[in-house]
Amino acid sequence: MPSNGDQIDTRIEIVTPENIAFEYRVAGPFRRLPAYLIDLGLRVVLFWLGLMVFMLITGLLGVPGVGLGAGLVWAFLLLWFYGGLFETFWNGQTPGKRMMQIRVVTVDGRPINGLQAILRNILRTVDAIGFYQVGFVSALLTERFQRLGDLACGTMVVIEEPQWLREVLRLGDPEVTDLAARLPYRFQPSLSLGRALAAYVDRRATFAWGRRLEIARYLGEPLREKLNLTAETNLDLLLCALYQRTFVAEREGETPGQSPFAAQGLEK
Amino acid sequence: MMQLDHYRIAIRQRSYVDVLDLALRVLRTHAAPLTGLFILGVVPMALFNAYLLQNYLEPETELDIPLTYLWYMLLLVLIEAPLATAAITLYLGEALFQKTVSPRKIARDLIRTFPQMFFFQVLLRIPLIRFVAPWFLLFGVWPYLSEVILLERNPFFRRRRGAMTTIRRLRVLHRGMIGELTGRWMVSMALGGLLFASWGLTFWGLGGMLFNQWEPQGPVYTVFYPAALWLTIGFFTMTRYLSYLDLRIRREGWEVELLMRAEGARLNRQRT
Numbered sequence: 001m002p003s004n005g006d007q008i009d010t011r012i013e014i015v016t017p018e019n020i021a022f023e024y025r026v027a028g029p030f031r032r033l034p035a036y037l038i039d040l041g042l043r044v045v046l047f048w049l050g051l052m053v054f055m056l057i058t059g060l061l062g063v064p065g066v067g068l069g070a071g072l073v074w075a076f077l078l079l080w081f082y083g084g085l086f087e088t089f090w091n092g093q094t095p096g097k098r099m100m101q102i103r104v105v106t107v108d109g110r111p112i113n114g115l116q117a118i119l120r121n122i123l124r125t126v127d128a129i130g131f132y133q134v135g136f137v138s139a140l141l142t143e144r145f146q147r148l149g150d151l152a153c154g155t156m157v158v159i160e161e162p163q164w165l166r167e168v169l170r171l172g173d174p175e176v177t178d179l180a181a182r183l184p185y186r187f188q189p190s191l192s193l194g195r196a197l198a199a200y201v202d203r204r205a206t207f208a209w210g211r212r213l214e215i216a217r218y219l220g221e222p223l224r225e226k227l228n229l230t231a232e233t234n235l236d237l238l239l240c241a242l243y244q245r246t247f248v249a250e251r252e253g254e255t256p257g258q259s260p261f262a263a264q265g266l267e268k
Numbered sequence: 269m270m271q272l273d274h275y276r277i278a279i280r281q282r283s284y285v286d287v288l289d290l291a292l293r294v295l296r297t298h299a300a301p302l303t304g305l306f307i308l309g310v311v312p313m314a315l316f317n318a319y320l321l322q323n324y325l326e327p328e329t330e331l332d333i334p335l336t337y338l339w340y341m342l343l344l345v346l347i348e349a350p351l352a353t354a355a356i357t358l359y360l361g362e363a364l365f366q367k368t369v370s371p372r373k374i375a376r377d378l379i380r381t382f383p384q385m386f387f388f389q390v391l392l393r394i395p396l397i398r399f400v401a402p403w404f405l406l407f408g409v410w411p412y413l414s415e416v417i418l419l420e421r422n423p424f425f426r427r428r429r430g431a432m433t434t435i436r437r438l439r440v441l442h443r444g445m446i447g448e449l450t451g452r453w454m455v456s457m458a459l460g461g462l463l464f465a466s467w468g469l470t471f472w473g474l475g476g477m478l479f480n481q482w483e484p485q486g487p488v489y490t491v492f493y494p495a496a497l498w499l500t501i502g503f504f505t506m507t508r509y510l511s512y513l514d515l516r517i518r519r520e521g522w523e524v525e526l527l528m529r530a531e532g533a534r535l536n537r538q539r540t
Contacts, residue, residue, distance in 0.1 A: 008277045009278035028289025030292075130466075131469050193535075199524050200524055206518070219535070
């Protein structure tokens with residue numbers, strides 16, 4: 001994907017002390033809201049369950065007042081330490097965050113420690129001032145969508161993006177197979193060309209016919225010339241054929257493994 | 269017309285929550301012009317509403333709440349919102365896809381599109397808007413009506429056979445997406461309610477702390493309530509524009525087109 005640093009996006013780049021750069025997608029307040037609501041609901045359930053257990057036990061022992069006191073201590077612990085303890089022992093995640101696939105990390109991309117986890121959750125009370133307007137405004141003004149608790153602890157919340165292999169599509173069209181067989185074997189697509197082909201084949205079925213040809217033309221025309229194909233060659237078919245030759249044929253062992261994709265999948 | 273060569277926003281498919289977060293990033297990057305256009309569009313409408321509803325401020329219930337005033341204010345804001353925020357949509361179209369933003373062009377487009385905006389967004393809505401039940405039809409079925417009128421500028425009437433008109437374009441753009449768009453509309457209604465409540469209560473709390481005025485009267489109805497409504501509308505104008513982009517990205521494959529163009533250009537450079 002062509003891009004430049006001036007583009008508005010929720011991605012940020014982090015460069016480690018070892019000079020390795022990698023990208024994160026930071027989670028803003030709206031991405032974090034469902035996780036917060038899940039955790040809030042879970043805390044309410046845990047509180048009532050705990051209170052019932054305490055009341056039952058102390059009621060059986062004949063000291064129900066102690067059960068109520070224990071329930072208040074339980075509520076205090078849930079209110080102040082639920083997030084901090086989960087984030088400490090679950091590597092920056094609470095149940096809500098895990099379900100929403102987000103994680104708290106330090107601003108340089110490392111796992112957070114216990115102190116950061118507990119402090120950022122205690123400082124949530126400051127962010128909650130004005131019905132979370134303080135946290136909202138803070139997230140709006142910072143590059144990494146940090147609320148005050150995050151700013152104080154040097155943390156941020158990122159979206160976990162699992163890397164998986166793009167499924168190879170088998171096009172099954174005889175015309176594609178025929179054209180793929182006629183493509184010169186000396187031509188091996190680069191990684192970026194392979195990604196472009198995979199993106200096109202993955203999405204082409206969702207485009208109207210006219211739009212499909214319009215998009216295929218940008219890459220299909222220079223490819224057609226480079227491969228010395230006739231002007232009648234259908235550009236949509238050409239891209240599909242090159243995809244088939246690059247990915248499907250390679251996987252089925254029909255051609256020698258020269259392509260850079262032979263040993264590795266494409267990241268989606 | 270949007271130019272994909274000069275885009276200032278990362279083009280890719282996004283979930284709705286990501287669109288909402290991206291709106292915050294857009295607001296941060298273009299804070300000054302967006303605030304200016306918001307004030308320019310909203311303040312005259314807000315003053316007009318205050319003048320129109322000044323006689324409805326009398327409390328009507330045992331709770332001392334002027335319900336008629338609150339209801340009419342909500343309806344007026346909903347009717348006026350597309351016109352009041354049209355300049356913001358036009359600005360975003362220019363700022364995110366053109367090299368430079370021309371205020372003159374925005375003003376010209378605003379005037380050019382006014383007849384269609386007034387017809388679709390005001391005249392057609394007025395008879396139905398006082399009933400809550402058809403709100404889904406008014407706001408949920410063709411949610412990107414304003415964006416299509418303002419940014420694509422198709423004619424109202426077909427001048428030649430097969431030509432694209434506003435209504436035809438709306439049908440094409442929204443076709444097959446009603447389920448997802450309805451879901452998004454419901455989520456935005458819920459989030460809009462939350463944001464409105466959050467802003468409204470914050471203003472109320474600030475007013476209470478600064479002026480020791482905790483009773484819900486005077487400024488709570490005349491200032492805080494419409495301000496919270498308009499701020500919510502303003503924010504969702506941005507998110508609606510970004511959702512419109514997202515829909516076009518998915519329907520028309522902009523991110524694939526950009527990849528194709530980049531690779532095509534690379535091959536052409538290799539040949540020459």
